[in-house]
Amino acid sequence: MLSIDKQGDTFLYRQVIDLIAENIDSGTLRPGDRLPSLRKMSKTAGVSIPTVRQAYVELERQRRVESRPQSGFYVRHRAGNDLVRPTRTKALKPVPLSGRSLMERVYDGVNDPDLVPLGIANPCMARPAAKTLHRSMKRVMARAEERSLGYASTLGEPTLRRQIAWHYLDTIGVQVEPERICITNGGQEALLLALRAVASAGDVIAVETPTYHGLLELIDSLGMLAVEVETCPEEGVTLADLVRTLDEHPVKACMFSTTLGNPLGVTMPDDDRRRLVRILEERDIPLIEDDVYGDLRFDGSRPVPAQFLGRKLRALTCGSFSKTAAPGYRIGWIVANQDIDEIARLKRAFSCSSGFLQQLTLADFMASGDYQRHLKALRPVLRRNAERMAALVAEHFPAETRTSRPLGGSVLWLELDRQVSAETLFDDAIEAGISIAPGHIFSPCDCYKNFIRLSFGHPWDERTDEAIRWLGQRVSQLVASQANGRHPKKGRP
Amino acid sequence: MLSIDKQGDTFLYRQVIDLIAENIDSGTLRPGDRLPSLRKMSKTAGVSIPTVRQAYVELERQRRVESRPQSGFYVRHRAGNDLVRPTRTKALKPVPLSGRSLMERVYDGVNDPDLVPLGIANPCMARPAAKTLHRSMKRVMARAEERSLGYASTLGEPTLRRQIAWHYLDTIGVQVEPERICITNGGQEALLLALRAVASAGDVIAVETPTYHGLLELIDSLGMLAVEVETCPEEGVTLADLVRTLDEHPVKACMFSTTLGNPLGVTMPDDDRRRLVRILEERDIPLIEDDVYGDLRFDGSRPVPAQFLGRKLRALTCGSFSKTAAPGYRIGWIVANQDIDEIARLKRAFSCSSGFLQQLTLADFMASGDYQRHLKALRPVLRRNAERMAALVAEHFPAETRTSRPLGGSVLWLELDRQVSAETLFDDAIEAGISIAPGHIFSPCDCYKNFIRLSFGHPWDERTDEAIRWLGQRVSQLVASQANGRHPKKGRP
Numbered sequence: 001m002l003s004i005d006k007q008g009d010t011f012l013y014r015q016v017i018d019l020i021a022e023n024i025d026s027g028t029l030r031p032g033d034r035l036p037s038l039r040k041m042s043k044t045a046g047v048s049i050p051t052v053r054q055a056y057v058e059l060e061r062q063r064r065v066e067s068r069p070q071s072g073f074y075v076r077h078r079a080g081n082d083l084v085r086p087t088r089t090k091a092l093k094p095v096p097l098s099g100r101s102l103m104e105r106v107y108d109g110v111n112d113p114d115l116v117p118l119g120i121a122n123p124c125m126a127r128p129a130a131k132t133l134h135r136s137m138k139r140v141m142a143r144a145e146e147r148s149l150g151y152a153s154t155l156g157e158p159t160l161r162r163q164i165a166w167h168y169l170d171t172i173g174v175q176v177e178p179e180r181i182c183i184t185n186g187g188q189e190a191l192l193l194a195l196r197a198v199a200s201a202g203d204v205i206a207v208e209t210p211t212y213h214g215l216l217e218l219i220d221s222l223g224m225l226a227v228e229v230e231t232c233p234e235e236g237v238t239l240a241d242l243v244r245t246l247d248e249h250p251v252k253a254c255m256f257s258t259t260l261g262n263p264l265g266v267t268m269p270d271d272d273r274r275r276l277v278r279i280l281e282e283r284d285i286p287l288i289e290d291d292v293y294g295d296l297r298f299d300g301s302r303p304v305p306a307q308f309l310g311r312k313l314r315a316l317t318c319g320s321f322s323k324t325a326a327p328g329y330r331i332g333w334i335v336a337n338q339d340i341d342e343i344a345r346l347k348r349a350f351s352c353s354s355g356f357l358q359q360l361t362l363a364d365f366m367a368s369g370d371y372q373r374h375l376k377a378l379r380p381v382l383r384r385n386a387e388r389m390a391a392l393v394a395e396h397f398p399a400e401t402r403t404s405r406p407l408g409g410s411v412l413w414l415e416l417d418r419q420v421s422a423e424t425l426f427d428d429a430i431e432a433g434i435s436i437a438p439g440h441i442f443s444p445c446d447c448y449k450n451f452i453r454l455s456f457g458h459p460w461d462e463r464t465d466e467a468i469r470w471l472g473q474r475v476s477q478l479v480a481s482q483a484n485g486r487h488p489k490k491g492r493p
Numbered sequence: 494m495l496s497i498d499k500q501g502d503t504f505l506y507r508q509v510i511d512l513i514a515e516n517i518d519s520g521t522l523r524p525g526d527r528l529p530s531l532r533k534m535s536k537t538a539g540v541s542i543p544t545v546r547q548a549y550v551e552l553e554r555q556r557r558v559e560s561r562p563q564s565g566f567y568v569r570h571r572a573g574n575d576l577v578r579p580t581r582t583k584a585l586k587p588v589p590l591s592g593r594s595l596m597e598r599v600y601d602g603v604n605d606p607d608l609v610p611l612g613i614a615n616p617c618m619a620r621p622a623a624k625t626l627h628r629s630m631k632r633v634m635a636r637a638e639e640r641s642l643g644y645a646s647t648l649g650e651p652t653l654r655r656q657i658a659w660h661y662l663d664t665i666g667v668q669v670e671p672e673r674i675c676i677t678n679g680g681q682e683a684l685l686l687a688l689r690a691v692a693s694a695g696d697v698i699a700v701e702t703p704t705y706h707g708l709l710e711l712i713d714s715l716g717m718l719a720v721e722v723e724t725c726p727e728e729g730v731t732l733a734d735l736v737r738t739l740d741e742h743p744v745k746a747c748m749f750s751t752t753l754g755n756p757l758g759v760t761m762p763d764d765d766r767r768r769l770v771r772i773l774e775e776r777d778i779p780l781i782e783d784d785v786y787g788d789l790r791f792d793g794s795r796p797v798p799a800q801f802l803g804r805k806l807r808a809l810t811c812g813s814f815s816k817t818a819a820p821g822y823r824i825g826w827i828v829a830n831q832d833i834d835e836i837a838r839l840k841r842a843f844s845c846s847s848g849f850l851q852q853l854t855l856a857d858f859m860a861s862g863d864y865q866r867h868l869k870a871l872r873p874v875l876r877r878n879a880e881r882m883a884a885l886v887a888e889h890f891p892a893e894t895r896t897s898r899p900l901g902g903s904v905l906w907l908e909l910d911r912q913v914s915a916e917t918l919f920d921d922a923i924e925a926g927i928s929i930a931p932g933h934i935f936s937p938c939d940c941y942k943n944f945i946r947l948s949f950g951h952p953w954d955e956r957t958d959e960a961i962r963w964l965g966q967r968v969s970q971l972v973a974s975q976a977n978g979r980h981p982k983k984g985r986p
Binding site: 185189221344 | 604624626645647
């Protein structure tokens with residue numbers, strides 16, 4: 001397979017890329033195959049190791065291959081079609097929230113053991129850390145028997161804040177002062193406090209499209225308005241569109257998820273993060289960063305939140321243990337560089353403080369090393385679930401179905417035939433004992449009526465296989481009935 | 494001591510009252526003495542048992558005697574002077590919150606083991622139920638090992654909501670549908686959700702004066718305004734003043750604590766509750782009822798929340814386990830008769846749901862009977878602490894100090910000489926290792942600058958005795974220094 005031209009005009013690493021790509025396209029390298037190691041490829045192709053690495057990294061960015069920690073680079077599974085970059089079909093205006101009742105019905109299924117839980121993003125439940133967490137909790141109960149019943153301080157238990165600060169240092173090399181961390185009732189309250197700290201009723205907030213439905217409900221509940229910014233399935237927020245939006249609307253704050261955004265699962269590249277920071281710094285607009293999935297990239301890599309890439313940026317980065325360890329503990333946090341005093345005031349006014357026993361437990365869980373071990377064990381389970389779900393979707397859904405390519409987290413985003421109503425599918429699925437999230441709830445506009453989000457964050461069993469098969473067949477039926485029914489204009493334009 | 498005139502113009506029960514009162518005034522009956530039993534008094538005085546009961550109840554209302562469950566009526570301790578009904582010195586206007594920084598400093602001491610904790614109202618820590626709660630929690634961890642890590646539903650765990658409904662039925666004979674209960678992150682989030690459900694930024698909210706500081710912070714944080722309604726230390730909200738306030742201001746909602754209001758410790762009599770309900774029903778103004786102390790009357794009696802006294806009243810009653818069982822669990826609730834759907838929507842938007850393990854634990858704690866047993870054991874401890882604190886204040890504080898007469902809960906409200914600054918005392922006390930709550934934080938106006946609130950909700954020890962002694966001496970010094978200093982107009986008008 002060797003055809004490197006050292007005298008040619010093309011950069012050497014580009015030639016390595018083309019070489020690998022040709023072999024993938026021809027089927028010589030198949031999905032799941034391991035690429036030659038850097039050293040071996042360097043020797044074979046007669047180029048330096050950094051050149052090979054540059055090529056592999058670019059191939060990963062192109063989503064042709066993926067890296068796995070301590071293992072190497074692998075050809076990606078390509079189940080079905082990629083999502084395409086959205087084209088803007090109308091001017092984006094600040095819009096209040098619709099689809100409220102549908103959101104309620106999605107949440108109704110949260111705790112229903114009779115439903116196959118494909119509706120709620122719940123990564124850590126794919127491999128619950130019950131034993132180790134309970135062990136930590138029992139230690140805390142023994143150690144602080146009466147004290148653990150009492151109030152935590154407003155900003156939260158110092159030992160937990162120190163552990164979180166250490167985790168940032170350990171994973172991304174960033175020094176965060178524990179005094180700038182406020183513990184919250186899960187990531188959702190973190191978003192509430194952050195939003196209220198920088199904006200008031202009537203203000204316009206820029207969000208991704210599609211975006212996390214809880215964000216939209218929050219903006220609406222505070223009497224604010226959302227304006228959507230184009231988001232590309234490969235690179236996140238489209239910065240050119242962000243600039244246009246900031247020019248056209250009096251945006252008070254941006255609320256973006258820069259790592260494994262929900263539902264697209266997209267991570268903004270580092271260069272784009274830096275450009276994002278510069279754009280917001282120039283206009284003095286605060287960034288609320290929803291970073292609750294940061295620790296859940298399959299390959300264990302941890303992108304640096306935008307907050308830590310700028311010196312002047314006013315930023316509030318929201319984290320949580322709900323996605324990584326224990327949703328029911330309701331423990332999240334905010335790292336705020338300029339607004340920590342206001343955050344403390346709001347925290348006290350809105351809920352006094354967060355659960356003390358849970359804070360002490362998570363501090364013990366982190367200090368013991370159990371948290372890191374748990375994450376290390378959880379990621380490959382999520383990766384396997386993701387691959388299995390993608391393969392089943394490719395097998396059972398109509399061929400024209402497009403899907404996201406999550407590199408972490410626990411959700412797959414599907415674009416169905418445009419004639420299919422996700423709400424109808426949702427209704428049918430609930431009747432069949434399956435919970436899904438219809439696209440409607442991820443935007444204040446009506447642009448995702450034929451999208452659904454499926455979660456693979458739960459222990460996989462035969463019911464899951466069966467549910468995906470059922471959904472695929474049902475979508476095919478809906479497409480067929482549309483083709484034969486009143487709306488014969490089936491198919492994509 | 495017998496002098497009942499059966500032929501006279503005075504009602505028989507009035508004569509019994511006068512008889513007892515004379516004997517108390519003369520010192521024949523001393524504080525702590527038990528009154529004759531109903532039967533014995535009936536026999537001795539030659540009047541019916543209901544007549545004696547009527548007299549004793551009226552004496553209790555007059556705060557000359559107090560009833561103790563399964564024991565009888567006792568002459569009350571009278572340490573120092575009663576608070577007097579406030580006279581309105583200026584028009585009450587909607588005012589934003591001041592004294593914010595002082596509030597922060599009070600909260601800073603919450604978790605400082607080096608401070609004698611007289612600053613925070615924390616009744617259940619007077620006798621923590623650690624052993625029984627931990628037992629319940631371990632049962633839950635064993636029974637629902639992995640499930641207990643997951644999300645609770647938005648409105649909360651059904652078994653806990655059923656237990657709370659049962660508790661209402663059991664204690665006040667009122668049937669509450671569990672579907673109208675939403676579990677919250679403590680009483681504070683209950684107040685947040687209730688307030689946001691009925692009012693928006695810019696709205697005017699009527700509150701008692703003095704009132705719970707957390708309410709004022711909440712109103713301020715939501716961009717609303719507070720208007721104070723005169724509150725009498727014996728009967729709570731002055732209804733005539735409430736009517737005047739509603740006439741003069743566009744009040745959007747009332748936020749009152751009808752049972753053991755904080756800091757006055759006053760409980761609104763049932764007749765007044767009914768009148769309050771009628772006033773609000775006529776004007777279609779919702780009532781947010783802060784009822785977190787309802788279970789903590791020393792005598793175990795449980796007044797009926799106003800919500801259950803009216804048919805049309807739009808009411809949101811907020812309860813909590815923070816004052817009765819475990820502040821650190823952050824579990825409270827709202828009973829909403831008309832707004833439960835909006836409450837659920839806000840709960841989801843603001844914090845998704847509340848801690849699941851804690852909810853399951855409290856449901857087990859209640860179902861096992863441990864909660865009722867705990868309350869029964871806690872109340873006499875609080876009563877003893879209250880009496881001890883009142884006696885120490887009478888002994889060590891200047892003679893003109895006026896105090897509340899709490900019949901439950903965990904706080905004593907003190908009016909000091911008007912020249913004494915509670916803020917100065919607060920500063921001095923912190924330096925001396927004592928945390929207190931200065932009057933400033935209980936009102937948006939500056940009318941309680943010479944008031945302090947002392948908490949007796951903690952295990953009593955020598956440090957507590959010493960702290961009260963120290964505070965009394967310090968107040969005496971402050972009075973003396975004012976008398977000799979630049980402000981010689983010492984003393985009360």
